[in-house]
Amino acid sequence: MTQTQPSRLAMVPFVSVADMMRIVNDAGVPETIAAIADRIEDDFKRWESFDKVARVPSHSPEGVIELMPTSDGEYYGFKYVNGHPANMARGFQTVTAFGVLARVDNGYPVMLTEMTVLTALRTAAASVVAARHLAPRDARVMAMIGNGAQCEFQALGFHHCLGIEEVRLWDIDPAATEKAVRNLSGTGLTVTACSSAEEAIAGAQIVTTCTADKKQATILTDNMVGSGIHINAIGGDCPGKTELHRDILLRSDIFVEYPPQTRIEGEIQQLDADHPVTELWRVIDGQVPGRTGPGQITLFDSVGFATEDFSALRHVFAEMKRTGHYVDLDMLADPDDPRDLYGMVTRAAE
Amino acid sequence: MTQTQPSRLAMVPFVSVADMMRIVNDAGVPETIAAIADRIEDDFKRWESFDKVARVPSHSPEGVIELMPTSDGEYYGFKYVNGHPANMARGFQTVTAFGVLARVDNGYPVMLTEMTVLTALRTAAASVVAARHLAPRDARVMAMIGNGAQCEFQALGFHHCLGIEEVRLWDIDPAATEKAVRNLSGTGLTVTACSSAEEAIAGAQIVTTCTADKKQATILTDNMVGSGIHINAIGGDCPGKTELHRDILLRSDIFVEYPPQTRIEGEIQQLDADHPVTELWRVIDGQVPGRTGPGQITLFDSVGFATEDFSALRHVFAEMKRTGHYVDLDMLADPDDPRDLYGMVTRAAE
Numbered sequence: 001m002t003q004t005q006p007s008r009l010a011m012v013p014f015v016s017v018a019d020m021m022r023i024v025n026d027a028g029v030p031e032t033i034a035a036i037a038d039r040i041e042d043d044f045k046r047w048e049s050f051d052k053v054a055r056v057p058s059h060s061p062e063g064v065i066e067l068m069p070t071s072d073g074e075y076y077g078f079k080y081v082n083g084h085p086a087n088m089a090r091g092f093q094t095v096t097a098f099g100v101l102a103r104v105d106n107g108y109p110v111m112l113t114e115m116t117v118l119t120a121l122r123t124a125a126a127s128v129v130a131a132r133h134l135a136p137r138d139a140r141v142m143a144m145i146g147n148g149a150q151c152e153f154q155a156l157g158f159h160h161c162l163g164i165e166e167v168r169l170w171d172i173d174p175a176a177t178e179k180a181v182r183n184l185s186g187t188g189l190t191v192t193a194c195s196s197a198e199e200a201i202a203g204a205q206i207v208t209t210c211t212a213d214k215k216q217a218t219i220l221t222d223n224m225v226g227s228g229i230h231i232n233a234i235g236g237d238c239p240g241k242t243e244l245h246r247d248i249l250l251r252s253d254i255f256v257e258y259p260p261q262t263r264i265e266g267e268i269q270q271l272d273a274d275h276p277v278t279e280l281w282r283v284i285d286g287q288v289p290g291r292t293g294p295g296q297i298t299l300f301d302s303v304g305f306a307t308e309d310f311s312a313l314r315h316v317f318a319e320m321k322r323t324g325h326y327v328d329l330d331m332l333a334d335p336d337d338p339r340d341l342y343g344m345v346t347r348a349a350e
Numbered sequence: 351m352t353q354t355q356p357s358r359l360a361m362v363p364f365v366s367v368a369d370m371m372r373i374v375n376d377a378g379v380p381e382t383i384a385a386i387a388d389r390i391e392d393d394f395k396r397w398e399s400f401d402k403v404a405r406v407p408s409h410s411p412e413g414v415i416e417l418m419p420t421s422d423g424e425y426y427g428f429k430y431v432n433g434h435p436a437n438m439a440r441g442f443q444t445v446t447a448f449g450v451l452a453r454v455d456n457g458y459p460v461m462l463t464e465m466t467v468l469t470a471l472r473t474a475a476a477s478v479v480a481a482r483h484l485a486p487r488d489a490r491v492m493a494m495i496g497n498g499a500q501c502e503f504q505a506l507g508f509h510h511c512l513g514i515e516e517v518r519l520w521d522i523d524p525a526a527t528e529k530a531v532r533n534l535s536g537t538g539l540t541v542t543a544c545s546s547a548e549e550a551i552a553g554a555q556i557v558t559t560c561t562a563d564k565k566q567a568t569i570l571t572d573n574m575v576g577s578g579i580h581i582n583a584i585g586g587d588c589p590g591k592t593e594l595h596r597d598i599l600l601r602s603d604i605f606v607e608y609p610p611q612t613r614i615e616g617e618i619q620q621l622d623a624d625h626p627v628t629e630l631w632r633v634i635d636g637q638v639p640g641r642t643g644p645g646q647i648t649l650f651d652s653v654g655f656a657t658e659d660f661s662a663l664r665h666v667f668a669e670m671k672r673t674g675h676y677v678d679l680d681m682l683a684d685p686d687d688p689r690d691l692y693g694m695v696t697r698a699a700e
Contacts, residue, residue: 009442010367016680017360018698025699029692056406058421060454065426067417071408076415080428080450082457088688092359092456096682100430104410106442107432116683120691149685152692176689183692329679330366332446333466335499338438339526341470342379342502342533348368349375 007336011328015113015316019325023316024117026323030160032315033153036125037132037161039311044129047281049073050307054261057238062086064238070306076102077310079115083238085212094149094212095119101313108332111317115309122312123304124153126257127232128161130300131206133283133290134255135230139205140165145197145219145243146211146235147171147180154208154234155180159189166190170200198224209243210234216270222247227295236267237303244299246270252297255280255290257305266301277301357686361678365463365666369675373666374467376673380510382665383503386475387482387511389661394479397631399423400657404611407588412436414588420656426452427660429465433588435562444499444562445469451663458682461667465659472662473654474503476607477582478511480650481556483633483640484605485580489555490515495547495569495593496561496585497521497530504558504584505530509539516540520550548574559593560584566620572597577645586617587653594649596620602647605630605640607655616651627651 015023024032043050055068063084070077081097088094097115102108131139142164144151151169158164167189171177177193184191194200201207201224209219212235222245225231231252236242244267254277256262263273280300283290291298320326335344365373374382393400405418413434420427431447438444447465452458481489492514494501501519508514517539521527527543534541544550551557551574559569562585572595575581581602586592594617604627606612613623630650633640641648670676685694 014679017683018680020683021695021698024695029695051408053406056403056417056419058401058419058426058454060421060423062455063457065419065421065452065454065457067406067419067428069406069408069415069417071410071415073410076408078417078430080452080459082452084455084457087456090456091688092458093683093685093688093691096458098459098681102415102430102432104408104415105412105434106437106440107413107415107434108442108446109430109448114681114683117691117695148689149691179687179690179693183690183696329364330368331448331464333367333370333443333464335443337529338441338443339498340529340533341443341467341499343529345371345374345379345467346533348371 007334010330010332010334012109012331013111013320013326014329015111015320015326017114017117020114020117022325023319023323030156033121033125033128033157034161036122036312036315037128039315040125040129040308041284043307043311044281044284052258054264055306068306068309070310071104074104076104077313079309081119099309099313101317111320112329113316118312118316120150120153122308123150123234124157126302126308127154127234127300128157130255130280131158131162131230131232134298134300135162136205136228141168141204142206142208143168143200143204145170145200145209147176148210148212150210150234151180152183154210155184155189156187159187166192168192168194168200168204170194170197206230206232208232208234211243216240216242218245219243220248221245225297227297229297231297231299233267233299234302238265239269242267242270249299252299254299254301255283256301257303261305262301262303265303268301357684360680360682360684362459362681363461363670363676364679365461365670365676367464367467370464370467372675373669373673380506383471383475383478383507384511386472386662386665387478389665390475390479390658391634393657393661394631394634402608404614405656418656418659420660421454424454426454427663429659431469449659449663451667461670462679463666468662468666470500470503472658473500473584474507476652476658477504477584477650478507480605480630481508481512481580481582484648484650485512486555486578491518491554492556492558493518493550493554495520495550495559497526498560498562500560500584501530502533504560505534505539506537509537516542518542518544518550518554520544520547556580556582558582558584561593566590566592568595569593570598571595575647577647579647581647581649583617583649584652588615589619592617592620599649602649604649604651605633606651607653611655612651612653615653618651
């Protein structure tokens with residue numbers, strides 16, 4: 001009855017950043033985004049089977065730390081994620097994240113994983129899913145306003161999954177654009193660095209905004225947005241942080257992930273609390289139409305939702321087991337008699 | 351500018367179960383409970399400096415998975431914890447937990463740690479803190495109803511910090527009591543195995559209830575509770591899970607951690623929503639009296655609160671650095687240019 005070595009039940013597989021990069025590079029970045037997009041789409045179709053809450057934020061002057069839990073009754077997942085716009089200037093990531101997948105029936109975690117890389121992939125995947133249902137079918141050109149950490153993932157996801165052939169880049173910092181141009185060379189995309197947001201948007205059927213300022217910004221003004229485009233608004237994702245002029249919202253049909261969260265965090269925080277929005281899952285499930293005509297402006301007011309992280313966690317869980325790219329962590333106390341926690345602790349000293 | 355090895359910023363110190371046991375055994379179990387109790391007391395005294403929310407539960411037929419976040423503006427901490435009463439019969443722990451401490455200013459985690467063992471220690475420490483202010487000063491005998499994983503930690507905490515000389519044990523399963531008797535032999539406590547709850551309570555000035563059924567149970571009936579005792583009620587900690595008959599509550603002065611959470615999860619879920627209760631931190635801060643007379647029945651309706659886990663995390667964070675009992679995990683993506691997450695991923699394949 002004595003026990004000194006951790007048992008099998010004590011172990012939680014851990015996917016480090018290095019392992020995540022191995023998993024992603026084994027399959028390819030665009031292919032991984034496509035696989036996660038398929039899981040997000042499948043999970044949106046069974047939206048009502050998820051236990052959903054708005055994420056739980058802890059705000060500070062410098063940023064926010066959030067927990068994003070959800071469950072489908074079989075698995076439970078959550079993500080820890082921070083958002084600190086001033087981090088970049090100090091050499092830290094604006095967003096870092098990790099997450100856990102657990103079994104609902106016994107509450108035991110089955111995987112701990114980095115999620116900074118994974119969040120970038122799932123955010124692009126969620127944008128792809130929305131654009132599949134909302135963007136003009138003949139879209140070939142995408143403008144990208146904000147060329148930070150999310151930029152290349154969006155560009156490659158839209159290229160691989162939706163046939164986007166050209167991305168037109170603009171950022172207030174030319175170094176960010178140069179980085180994106182460099183990274184996207186040789187991927188099959190035509191990449192154009194632009195000298196203004198207006199120039200980037202010219203001729204684009206899809207406009208993606210992913211800037212990081214924690215303030216009410218106006219990345220797009222009303223006169224910049226022509227009829228018929230799809231706006232993929234990624235950057236506005238917490239109270240006081242928006243990217244689009246309010247007038248654009250009033251001209252658009254707005255699609256959101258989870259209204260109780262988006263009303264607080266999304267672009268629509270600028271609108272009345274009862275302004276009509278459409279839940280994206282209803283479009284994917286075929287309950288309501290997405291794009292209905294060529295002149296319509298569709299807006300995906302993306303803030304990121306826990307079910308998307310859940311879909312991404314499930315993908316990594318499968319890939320982790322398939323590839324063996326993980327290590328076991330002795331994270332759960334597992335005494336041989338569950339009631340003898342004290343005995344386990346004291347015997348360890350012997 | 352290329353990077354293949356994780357940088358220092360990518361690393362998060364991890365305290366495994368084995369490391370936690372080393373840390374605890376280096377200092378001793380009672381001494382660790384005492385140290386955590388001191389931190390809990392200090393943190394209760396600065397209660398208003400904490401960002402507080404009721405924990406975020408995900409309920410299922412088998413149990414509950416909860417996230418418990420808090421912050422003092424400098425550090426942010428959260429705990430993941432499950433509660434699955436049926437686990438024990440299947441060879442799993444009823445409660446397993448892990449937690450994270452992070453810096454608020456940049457959102458980066460600074461420690462990941464097992465918290466199954468740590469939760470047992472902090473729960474005992476919180477009970478000690480409450481009893482310091484609420485139990486009769488001359489208390490020497492404690493009854494313990496429920497002899498599961500929490501039992502020995504409570505017994506040793508009360509022995510070491512409050513001068514309890516005898517514990518009187520009872521459990522519906524004699525094997526649990528036998529285990530506790532065995533573990534507590536040689537600790538300086540007089541340990542008496544009893545054949546009923548009534549027998550255990552006879553002569554006790556403190557009654558600790560820590561049973562695990564997820565149902566409305568009546569571990570104590572009204573006639574079992576004499577005047578002047580302190581009840582340390584640990585087991586009732588989620589909706590539908592209580593241990594005490596309602597009549598006992600009506601005769602007691604009730605002290606709680608965080609009313610919005612305890613009203614939902616504690617023994618007082620049996621009472622009207624406006625039934626008077628006293629916040630424990632106000633007693634500790636000297637704002638209101640604790641025990642006021644010899645005939646008073648005091649009840650600590652403990653459900654466990656995030657600030658207590660925060661106090662425990664801070665203790666382990668200090669001990670981890672002092673002892674070196676941890677390993678570094680490559681958990682945070684840290685590209686040399688924070689905006690070049692994509693470049694970091696793809697360069698890793700080279």
